[in-house]
Amino acid sequence: MKLLLIILPLAVSFTGCAVAPWERGNLAKPQMALDPHPLQTELSGHSHGSREAAGAGGSTSGGGCGCY
Amino acid sequence: MAAIKSKNKRLDRANTPNPLQSLTAAALLLPGVMLGVAQAADEDEFTFQYGRYEESHRNLGDVKSQFDPISVDSLQAGSKISLTDRVKFAFNYIQDTWSGATPISTSPIAHPASSERQGNRALKINNTIVGASPYVQTALPVYFDKQFNPVRIINDTGTDADGNPVVEYSKVNELAHTMALASPETRKEGNFKLGYEWDEAAVDVGGGISIEKDYESRFGNIGGRLDFNQKLTSLTGGISYTNSDTSARFDHDVLSVPGVYGTYIDTSHYTNDIEKTSDGYGNLMTGNRQDWAANLGLTQILYKDALVKFGAGYTRSTGYMANPYKAVTVFFIDTDPNVFDAENADYFGYVNQPYTGQIQPFLEQRPNVRDQWNFSTGYVQYINPLDAALHVDYRFFHDDWGIDAHTFEADWVQPLGTGWTVTPRLRYYTQDAADFYTPYLISKQALRSSKLDAEGNPQFDDDNELIKAPYDASKLPAHFSSDHRLSGYGALSGGLVLTKQFAKGLTLEAGFEYYNHKGSFKLGSGGEGDYADFSYYTANAALKVNLESVGRAMSGGGHDHHAMHHNHGAPLPAGVMFGHVMTTPGDIMVGYRYMYSRQDGRMLHENELAADQDIVSNGCNLEPGLTCRTSPAFMNMHMHMLDIMYAPTSWLNLMVMPQFMDMDMNMRALSGVNPVPSSTTDDHLHGGHETGGVGDTGLYAMFKLFQDEGHDVNMGLGVTAPTGSVDIKLRRMHKVGNATDNGFIHYGMQLGSGTWDFKPSVTYTGKVSDWSWGAQVSGTKRLEDRNQSGFAFGDQLQSTAWGSYSVFNWLSASVRGIYTVQGAVKGEFTALPGNCAVNHSLNTTEACADVNPKGGSMDNPKNYGGRYWDVGFGLNATIPSGSLAGNTFSVEWLQPVEDDVNGYQLERNGTLNATWSYGF
Numbered sequence: 001m002k003l004l005l006i007i008l009p010l011a012v013s014f015t016g017c018a019v020a021p022w023e024r025g026n027l028a029k030p031q032m033a034l035d036p037h038p039l040q041t042e043l044s045g046h047s048h049g050s051r052e053a054a055g056a057g058g059s060t061s062g063g064g065c066g067c068y
Numbered sequence: 069m070a071a072i073k074s075k076n077k078r079l080d081r082a083n084t085p086n087p088l089q090s091l092t093a094a095a096l097l098l099p100g101v102m103l104g105v106a107q108a109a110d111e112d113e114f115t116f117q118y119g120r121y122e123e124s125h126r127n128l129g130d131v132k133s134q135f136d137p138i139s140v141d142s143l144q145a146g147s148k149i150s151l152t153d154r155v156k157f158a159f160n161y162i163q164d165t166w167s168g169a170t171p172i173s174t175s176p177i178a179h180p181a182s183s184e185r186q187g188n189r190a191l192k193i194n195n196t197i198v199g200a201s202p203y204v205q206t207a208l209p210v211y212f213d214k215q216f217n218p219v220r221i222i223n224d225t226g227t228d229a230d231g232n233p234v235v236e237y238s239k240v241n242e243l244a245h246t247m248a249l250a251s252p253e254t255r256k257e258g259n260f261k262l263g264y265e266w267d268e269a270a271v272d273v274g275g276g277i278s279i280e281k282d283y284e285s286r287f288g289n290i291g292g293r294l295d296f297n298q299k300l301t302s303l304t305g306g307i308s309y310t311n312s313d314t315s316a317r318f319d320h321d322v323l324s325v326p327g328v329y330g331t332y333i334d335t336s337h338y339t340n341d342i343e344k345t346s347d348g349y350g351n352l353m354t355g356n357r358q359d360w361a362a363n364l365g366l367t368q369i370l371y372k373d374a375l376v377k378f379g380a381g382y383t384r385s386t387g388y389m390a391n392p393y394k395a396v397t398v399f400f401i402d403t404d405p406n407v408f409d410a411e412n413a414d415y416f417g418y419v420n421q422p423y424t425g426q427i428q429p430f431l432e433q434r435p436n437v438r439d440q441w442n443f444s445t446g447y448v449q450y451i452n453p454l455d456a457a458l459h460v461d462y463r464f465f466h467d468d469w470g471i472d473a474h475t476f477e478a479d480w481v482q483p484l485g486t487g488w489t490v491t492p493r494l495r496y497y498t499q500d501a502a503d504f505y506t507p508y509l510i511s512k513q514a515l516r517s518s519k520l521d522a523e524g525n526p527q528f529d530d531d532n533e534l535i536k537a538p539y540d541a542s543k544l545p546a547h548f549s550s551d552h553r554l555s556g557y558g559a560l561s562g563g564l565v566l567t568k569q570f571a572k573g574l575t576l577e578a579g580f581e582y583y584n585h586k587g588s589f590k591l592g593s594g595g596e597g598d599y600a601d602f603s604y605y606t607a608n609a610a611l612k613v614n615l616e617s618v619g620r621a622m623s624g625g626g627h628d629h630h631a632m633h634h635n636h637g638a639p640l641p642a643g644v645m646f647g648h649v650m651t652t653p654g655d656i657m658v659g660y661r662y663m664y665s666r667q668d669g670r671m672l673h674e675n676e677l678a679a680d681q682d683i684v685s686n687g688c689n690l691e692p693g694l695t696c697r698t699s700p701a702f703m704n705m706h707m708h709m710l711d712i713m714y715a716p717t718s719w720l721n722l723m724v725m726p727q728f729m730d731m732d733m734n735m736r737a738l739s740g741v742n743p744v745p746s747s748t749t750d751d752h753l754h755g756g757h758e759t760g761g762v763g764d765t766g767l768y769a770m771f772k773l774f775q776d777e778g779h780d781v782n783m784g785l786g787v788t789a790p791t792g793s794v795d796i797k798l799r800r801m802h803k804v805g806n807a808t809d810n811g812f813i814h815y816g817m818q819l820g821s822g823t824w825d826f827k828p829s830v831t832y833t834g835k836v837s838d839w840s841w842g843a844q845v846s847g848t849k850r851l852e853d854r855n856q857s858g859f860a861f862g863d864q865l866q867s868t869a870w871g872s873y874s875v876f877n878w879l880s881a882s883v884r885g886i887y888t889v890q891g892a893v894k895g896e897f898t899a900l901p902g903n904c905a906v907n908h909s910l911n912t913t914e915a916c917a918d919v920n921p922k923g924g925s926m927d928n929p930k931n932y933g934g935r936y937w938d939v940g941f942g943l944n945a946t947i948p949s950g951s952l953a954g955n956t957f958s959v960e961w962l963q964p965v966e967d968d969v970n971g972y973q974l975e976r977n978g979t980l981n982a983t984w985s986y987g988f
Contacts, residue, residue, distance in 0.1 A: 052559070
């Protein structure tokens with residue numbers, strides 16, 4: 001939460017640098033997607049999650065154990 | 069947003085790719101596409117992914133585990149569809165099957181492997197060391213110096229200048245895991261997400277269930293996204309709740325008698341959570357766990373080539389969070405020099421007497437509350453000269469178990485032109501150990517000590533034996549675990565993702581990752597020793613079909629062609645394969661087939677009910693004198709098939725069909741068998757068996773032989789490659805002091821045929837107005853006499869005929885008759901020498917020439933195949949228009965009419981076929 005208090009004003013301060021819709025071509029490219037490879041992320045995330053203590057804490061989706 | 073979208077569709081439809089217009093349209097679409105949690109539901113698509121995980125062998129010192137390390141086969145199929153312009157629906161099915169060896173406990177290597185070493189004792193068969201057996205308990209103590217370091221005795225025959233005995237020892241630094249084998253187990257998960265989108269906001273709700281034999285988890289979540297600041301900023305948030313139940317079936321070895329010598333794993337802490345299984349053969353450890361999680365995220369576009377994101381999350385977990393299969397080795401050391409007790413004080417009278425550590429493994433104990441915090445940030449930068457994107461992410465994790473973890477990740481997404489993209493990825497992870505992590509524990513008290521009366525004298529029972537008192541549980545720490553996941557370590561991993569986007573919205577993806585876990589990689593000092601180091605790799609292949617782009621294309625010129633293509637032939641019942649040849653060169657069809665069949669209930673001999681006594685006497689006579697002890701109680705088989713078909717010419721189709729299997733079954737004791745099958749006999753009555761993974765892969769060519777008004781004749785020629793395992797073995801039963809070996813799991817639970825098989829078929833279909841019909845003859849001819857495990861399944865011939873009526877233009881119903889003949893299994897499993905139970909009792913073993921089980925009716929190759937009559941009832945729906953046009957769904961239930969089995973087999977209950985296919 002504390003972090004957000006820092007982030008929010010930071011974000012608001014970015015509002016000055018507006019990017020017009022016609023300037024957003026690069027941002028729309030698939031390689032710029034927040035997660036360009038969601039299937040890959042899911043699979044490796046499951047492997048990391050079953051082998052690391054911090055693995056499970058990252059998502060809010062819930063899920064099974066698969067505790068091999 | 070809706071208006072923008074439909075404008076975009078019109079652009080596509082108009083089929084006039086004006087670059088400027090397209091770019092502008094894409095840019096206008098951007099904020100919704102790129103930002104926020106609802107992003108996932110934005111493009112209608114079908115995805116399918118297969119992944120393989122394989123771990124390296126663990127370093128066990130001077131022995132090698134006889135078991136293969138853990139490996140996992142994962143399967144994932146999912147779809148995202150727009151129910152309306154604003155309502156999005158996504159669902160996923162995930163299935164993992166794993167098996168192999170995993171650490172159960174840790175201990176110092178204080179004794180050479182060949183003796184009664186705690187940990188992995190050398191396993192001898194016919195006096196040859198063949199590996200290390202999992203053995204967490206041993207009679208031999210481990211000695212400790214006065215600083216409580218474990219020591220190895222070098223010489224105990226020396227004396228000092230005064231002639232007093234001296235023992236010479238050296239400190240032991242090496243630790244080793246004990247590796248135990250996890251028999252194949254399958255997890256299945258289904259989840260969904262339903263979302264609603266406004267122009268600058270979205271909400272979604274989701275949920276799902278994940279089921280394993282010993283763990284069931286149900287979860288729900290709700291999330292939202294808010295765009296503001298001309299969609300340069302997006303705020304996301306979500307909460308989720310997960311409720312999970314553990315019901316772990318303990319080995320018969322794991323019994324709880326606190327302080328009693330020979331207890332394999334002490335479970336006394338959990339006495340109230342352990343109950344007898346309903347079949348009376350085992351013990352169930354039960355527990356419940358709940359997780360509440362909340363997170364907030366912020367994404368900010370910095371300028372036209374970069375964006376940044378921040379996230380924070382909190383998770384509170386309560387309940388049973390331990391792993392029921394992990395134990396901690398506890399050394400009980402009685403440091404009181406005044407109490408002489410032979411068990412607790414060897415080398416008594418030696419001038420430098422070491423402490424004697426009595427070994428008792430305990431089930432691990434974790435706190436039942438865990439608070440976890442996450443903070444993450446990421447940055448995405450477009451690299452203009454290369455048209456690439458750099459993704460950099462960092463995550464900090466903190467919990468109240470004492471674990472701080474840092475994750476650094478960098479991806480470089482590089483498009484290469486003509487639809488190719490390559491993405492190298494690098495990741496570093498480091499974590500501290502949990503406060504209660506320990507490779508092993510030392511408790512400064514006797515495991516059991518002589519009970520003293522008020523005057524300090526030992527007490528004796530009626531048989532004049534010393535009365536012993538167990539350890540004092542309150543002197544043990546409240547929480548302890550040796551799970552390497554809670555140790556301090558670092559992990560470095562790297563990989564590559566390769567993506568190829570084809571025309572028509574088809575994308576193929578392949579990925580590889582190598583992961584290296586090392587204590588010495590930990591940030592700062594204090595990482596775990598190198599005995600716990602391991603590595604793994606994952607490899608995966610995925611297929612993605614963009615339904616929306618095809619749908620758009622179809623609503624324009626492509627649609628007529630498509631509709632014609634799909635309706636020209638008669639609808640086929642779901643269980644019929646190879647019935648349809650695509651006639652337009654360049655066409656692609658992607659399909660998914662699911663088959664479920666179940667056997668349950670009564671045992672048959674040929675076409676009559678078989679009495680237990682008949683099965684006992686005649687069901688297992690593979691060798692003279694052998695009788696049956698068990699028969700199957702039920703068996704389920706699930707098969708998932710991906711179906712990819714391509715038409716290079718108008719008369720030839722090529723087809724690839726990978727298959728994924730998972731099966732489970734249980735057995736029952738036959739009546740009138742002596743000794744009575746139980747958890748202490750070698751009959752495997754311990755809650756059933758599961759197997760799963762990649763099955764055989766089909767490769768087919770289909771030819772159009774004849775086509776006339778309303779009549780088609782096709783021929784299919786193909787082979788299945790033996791990609792499914794046929795060497796899955798049952799788990800070794802590691803009863804204390806003895807170790808029976810277990811051979812191959814029975815023929816029907818193996819995942820493939822193990823042989824190259826020839827699969828020809830001829831199909832006729834006819835159609836007049838709303839009526840259609842067809843007939844097919846298909847066969848399976850094994851091209852080899854034996855597979856690598858020594859057997860081959862019987863050949864098969866099937867004939868079928870059906871009739872179908874179109875109730876509506878999109879829905880038809882079918883009735884079908886099927887006759888199948890299959891031969892018995894030829895050959896038998898290759899003999900495996902090992903240790904067999906004597907007279908079926910796990911308490912006594914002896915070396916034997918073949919450990920393969922022979923006491924179950926399903927272990928007899930003669931009890932396979934037969935003649936079967938079935939009737940099928942099916943429905944077939946083809947979506948004629950809209951964004952999902954071209955999708956065909958069909959289901960069919962096959963009801964057995966008559967079975968005439970070879971030998972003794974379980975009756976069939978029926979088969980469900982369900983298919984989805986999509987041509988474009």
